[in-house]
Amino acid sequence: xxxxVSVVIPVYxxxxxxxxxxxSALAQTETAEVVLVEDHSPDDSLAVCQQLTREYPQVxxxxxxxxVNRGAGPSRNLGITNSTCPYxxxxxxxxxxxxxxxxxxxxxxxxxPECDGVYxxxxxxxxxxxxxxxxxxxxxxGIRMTTMEAGIPPEELYDALTRGGHxxxxxxxxxxxxxxxxRSGLMDESIADTLHEDTDWVLRLAAVSNLYPGxxxxxxxxxxxxxxxxxxxxxxxxxxxxxxxxxxxxTYSWMRKHGTPAQRDLAFRRLTRQWLxxxxxxxxxxxxxxxxxxxxxxxxxxxxxxFWREGWETFKALIRSDWLRLx
Numbered sequence: 001x002x003x004x005v006s007v008v009i010p011v012y013x014x015x016x017x018x019x020x021x022x023x024s025a026l027a028q029t030e031t032a033e034v035v036l037v038e039d040h041s042p043d044d045s046l047a048v049c050q051q052l053t054r055e056y057p058q059v060x061x062x063x064x065x066x067x068v069n070r071g072a073g074p075s076r077n078l079g080i081t082n083s084t085c086p087y088x089x090x091x092x093x094x095x096x097x098x099x100x101x102x103x104x105x106x107x108x109x110x111x112x113p114e115c116d117g118v119y120x121x122x123x124x125x126x127x128x129x130x131x132x133x134x135x136x137x138x139x140x141x142g143i144r145m146t147t148m149e150a151g152i153p154p155e156e157l158y159d160a161l162t163r164g165g166h167x168x169x170x171x172x173x174x175x176x177x178x179x180x181x182x183r184s185g186l187m188d189e190s191i192a193d194t195l196h197e198d199t200d201w202v203l204r205l206a207a208v209s210n211l212y213p214g215x216x217x218x219x220x221x222x223x224x225x226x227x228x229x230x231x232x233x234x235x236x237x238x239x240x241x242x243x244x245x246x247x248x249x250x251t252y253s254w255m256r257k258h259g260t261p262a263q264r265d266l267a268f269r270r271l272t273r274q275w276l277x278x279x280x281x282x283x284x285x286x287x288x289x290x291x292x293x294x295x296x297x298x299x300x301x302x303x304x305x306x307f308w309r310e311g312w313e314t315f316k317a318l319i320r321s322d323w324l325r326l327x
Contacts, residue, residue, distance in 0.1 A: 003106045004032040005175065006083035007091055010075035011049060012039040014093035017224065018048045024096040025089075026058060030106065034059045035079040036093075040069035045093070073187040073197035076171075080186060086178050090171040097172075097221045098123075104214040105175050115154075116209035117176035119169045121147035123219030146170040146223065147216045158206040158263060162251075162270050169202045169211075172221040176205065183208040191250050194243035200251050207255065207263050241278040248274045249298065256300070268304045284318035 007025040011018060018036075025034050036059060038046045046063075053059045062082055064070045070078075072092075080088060087109075091097060105118045123145050148167035152160050160166040187201045205211060214220070248271040255267040275294050276287060291311055295301040 001086055003030055003087060003102070003109065004085045005030045005087045005089050005102060006085035007031055007034045007089045008037070008076055008079035008083060009034060009091050009093050010037050010039060010072045010079065011041065011045050011093040012069070012072070012075070013041045013043050013045060015041070015043040015045045015048050017094040017096075018045060019052065020096050021091055021093050022052050022056070022059060024098075024101075025091055026056060027099065028097060028101045030087075030102040031089075032058065032085050033083065035083045036061045037075040037079045038063050039071070039075045040064070040067055070189075071192035072195075073192035073201075074189045076198075077186040077189065080181070083178075087175055088178055089175045091221065092172060092223070094224045095122075095172055095222060096125075096224070098219065101220045102175065104220070108212050108214050109177075112210070112212055114210050115177075115212050116180040117174060117205060117211040118214040119148065119211055119216070120173040120214040120221075121145055121216050121219040122170040122173045123222045125222045125224050127224050145219060146173070147219075148213060150213060150216050152213065154206075154210040154212055157211055158203065159266060161203055161206055162266050168199075170223065171198050171202075172223060173214075173219075174202070176209075180205065180209045188250050188254070191243075191246050194246050196243060196247035200247055200254070203251050203267075204254055204258075207259050237278065241274075244274055245271075252300075265304070265306055268301070269306045269310075271298075272301075272306065272310060284314055284321055288314045288318060 005028070009018075009021055009025070014021075022034050022036070025031050034056075036049045036052070038049050038061060040063070049059075049061050053061045060082070062078055064074065064078060076090065089102070105120065108118045109115050124143070146168050148157075148160070148169060152166065161169070184201065184204045187197045189197070191197050191200065248267070252264070252267040252271045255264040259267065272291070272294065276290055288311065291307075291314060294307070301307045
């Protein structure tokens with residue numbers, strides 16, 4: 001199969017940056033088309049996109065029916081469904097690829113015929129001081145490059161991503177075969193407002209396909225940090241928790257239907273861990289009370305062995321701690 005790539009770019013309020021994003025994609029010899037989805041931006045993004053389609057025949061432009069705003073996830077879905085190449089890559093409209101973006105990716109696909117996708121490192125470019133300051137004040141302040149640790153076999157990637165502590169996959173660094181979509185589906189548009197629909201989708205891809213590492217040490221694309229980044233905008237702890245819970249619930253719900261029993265169990269345990277993380281639990285008594293409140297919000301918890309195991313272990317820990325406090 002010839003290695004030709006569709007690069008899907010959702011566009012919202014990124015007028016100053018779109019041209020560099022598009023031209024950095026077209027500079028890659030493997031890029032056969034760039035699919036722009038303009039998401040009813042308040043700035044001049046649409047005009048810039050239209051100009052790019054006039055300059056470059058490889059650039060195609062779409063909008064949602066009625067020209068409405070739908071968010072990044074639905075925009076990527078629209079771009080995916082309108083793309084035509086056997087391989088699909090992603091790029092945010094305010095980011096850019098580095099030279100040789102697909103060189104290692106192409107080699108990985110060639111060496112591993114069973115490979116369904118390749119993930120690589122994404123670097124960071126601070127556009128302005130305001131954006132840098134806001135980033136450093138956010139909960140992502142320690143991140144300078146988004147990547148996964150080396151050496152994770154494809155069959156262990158879902159576990160590594162779900163458990164955490166091994167890194168992350170950014171969509172700018174991901175290339176997939178089109179046919180994997182028959183197993184993973186598109187992004188979950190019901191959680192598009194959480195900014196986590198890409199995380200959920202990557203977990204699904206890792207669960208049902210073979211994702212291999214490419215260049216995970218040196219970045220192949222750059223993530224631009226500026227004052228308009230939504231992901232680093234100040235938010236309350238309650239808002240962050242609510243959206244993370246919706247992410248974990250979406251992933252768990254999908255794994256209940258499509259994952260293996262082990263994947264479902266791990267997704268539920270990750271959901272439980274998120275539930276117990278906020279508000280901060282002060283001890284085993286508070287943890288037990290918080291844990292047994294979970295099924296009243298998510299009744300499916302009653303049917304999960306992990307729920308009862310966690311409850312039993314917490315109860316035993318509570319009894320032990322109370323026993324030690326006896327005179």
